Amino acid sequence: MSVRFIHRIRVEGTCPAADWLRLYLHRCGYTLVVDNSYGFMLTVEEGSDLSLDSVDSDLERKILEHLQEQEEKRHWGCGAIRLIRAGGNQDPMQAVVTVPALNLVVQEGVATAVLHAILQASEQVDPPVKAGVLADSVPVRRFWWWPW
Numbered sequence: 001m002s003v004r005f006i007h008r009i010r011v012e013g014t015c016p017a018a019d020w021l022r023l024y025l026h027r028c029g030y031t032l033v034v035d036n037s038y039g040f041m042l043t044v045e046e047g048s049d050l051s052l053d054s055v056d057s058d059l060e061r062k063i064l065e066h067l068q069e070q071e072e073k074r075h076w077g078c079g080a081i082r083l084i085r086a087g088g089n090q091d092p093m094q095a096v097v098t099v100p101a102l103n104l105v106v107q108e109g110v111a112t113a114v115l116h117a118i119l120q121a122s123e124q125v126d127p128p129v130k131a132g133v134l135a136d137s138v139p140v141r142r143f144w145w146w147p148w
Contacts, residue, residue, distance in 0.1 A: 008033050009118065013044035017099045020111035028119065040093050040118060047098035050106065051082035057092035059121050066113035074109050 008031045011022050021044060022032055040059065052067070054060035067081050089096050099110045 007031055007122065008038045010034065010038035010041040011044065012042070015044055015046045015099065015101070015107060016104060017097075017107035017111045018044035020108055021114055024111060024115040025118070028115070030118075038093075039122070040095075041091070042094070042114060042118075043096040044110070044114075045096070045098050046101040048100065049082055049098070050100060050110070051084055051098040053084040053088040053096035053098070054094065055085070055090055055092050059093065059095055059117065062117035062120050063095055063097070063114055066116045067110065070109040070113045074105065 007029070009025050010033050011018055011025065021042065025032060050067070052060065052064060054063070064081065064083070071081070084096075095114075097110060097114060099107050
């Protein structure tokens with residue numbers, strides 16, 4: 001399994017889509033946090049239609065792309081995905097997804113789409129290079145009985 005730089009995710013919400021998303025992220029090896037030490041923060045809530053509240057960022061583009069793919073595959077019948085820009089969320093590492101209530105097929109599809117978006121967005125971020133350590137250097141391995 002590859003090491004991910006952004007591996008701390010905060011998922012807020014009490015709907016089934018939020019629960020599925022937490023389960024999927026945990027199975028993929030991400031750390032779920034409840035404090036402000038997150039790399040990505042996602043709020044999944046129930047509403048009347050499918051909408052995404054975010055700013056123009058890589059995370060938003062990937063979530064929107066995967067939501068559209070899931071809509072084409074599963075034929076949810078939700079119509080258009082509403083994109084909210086004015087007012088609400090202003091952080092590029094956060095997204096608020098509103099899913100239709102009482103439609104478990106849509107909620108599971110939204111959780112799957114957001115999971116795939118996070119997997120893609122987190123793999124594109126380069127891990128930080130430690131100060132004083134060359135990226136190409138290989139540590140010298142010596143056995144404990146080696147005298148020098």
